[in-house]
Amino acid sequence: MVVIASSCFAQTSVAPALSKLPPLDQSPMDMAYFPVDYPLIKLKDKPMDPLVARVVYSRPQKGGRVIFGNLVEYNKVWRLGANEATEIEFFREVKIGGKKIPKGRYTLYALLPDSTQWTVILNKDTDIWGAFKYDEKKDLVRVSVPVQKTAEIVDPFTMMFEKTSTGANLIAAWDDERIVLPITISNGSL
Numbered sequence: 001m002v003v004i005a006s007s008c009f010a011q012t013s014v015a016p017a018l019s020k021l022p023p024l025d026q027s028p029m030d031m032a033y034f035p036v037d038y039p040l041i042k043l044k045d046k047p048m049d050p051l052v053a054r055v056v057y058s059r060p061q062k063g064g065r066v067i068f069g070n071l072v073e074y075n076k077v078w079r080l081g082a083n084e085a086t087e088i089e090f091f092r093e094v095k096i097g098g099k100k101i102p103k104g105r106y107t108l109y110a111l112l113p114d115s116t117q118w119t120v121i122l123n124k125d126t127d128i129w130g131a132f133k134y135d136e137k138k139d140l141v142r143v144s145v146p147v148q149k150t151a152e153i154v155d156p157f158t159m160m161f162e163k164t165s166t167g168a169n170l171i172a173a174w175d176d177e178r179i180v181l182p183i184t185i186s187n188g189s190l
Helices: 038-043
Strands: 029-034 053-058 087-090 094-096 099-101 104-114 117-123 139-146 148-163 167-185
Touching: 029 038, 029 148, 029 167, 053 148, 053 167, 099 139, 117 167, 139 167
Parallel strands: none
Antiparallel strands: 029 053, 053 087, 087 104, 094 099, 094 167, 104 117, 117 139, 148 167
16 A cells, blocks of 8 residues: 655745834825826816925924924024925926926925015935035026915914915915915916
């Protein structure tokens, strides 16, 4: 008599050990779209206006700190957020400060000369960390906008778009300040 023994061995796949994972960033990255909530509207297959702009930025926390004039120094270019410099992408031609801005991706900076106004800067150099390599020669447009005091403290730093009759306003708010950057849609309206 011959006995045949058979056994099945389940093979398990074990992933190799991961390299050390980076720590969780205290200034998470976020995006704002115009039209507002564009990806969610698109997901639901609802009728919508065409995509005009998207801003990608990191959201630093106030965390009890003095922000303007201290953490964000006056008369120094600021990356308009934390970590990587804030980027804005336009999916069609727009106007900012009366200047035509071609479809494309740009870095947003701000220069705060004092507590009453910011100079918002659109720069051609992208994919940079901070404002350490900021090059004024690559500026596409600079627009001075007044600072508005907010009734409530905004924490964390926040950017958003709001629709206007001529396009959109890009709003940046943190601590007790906010600015509004008007963006005009050049080729048609929403």
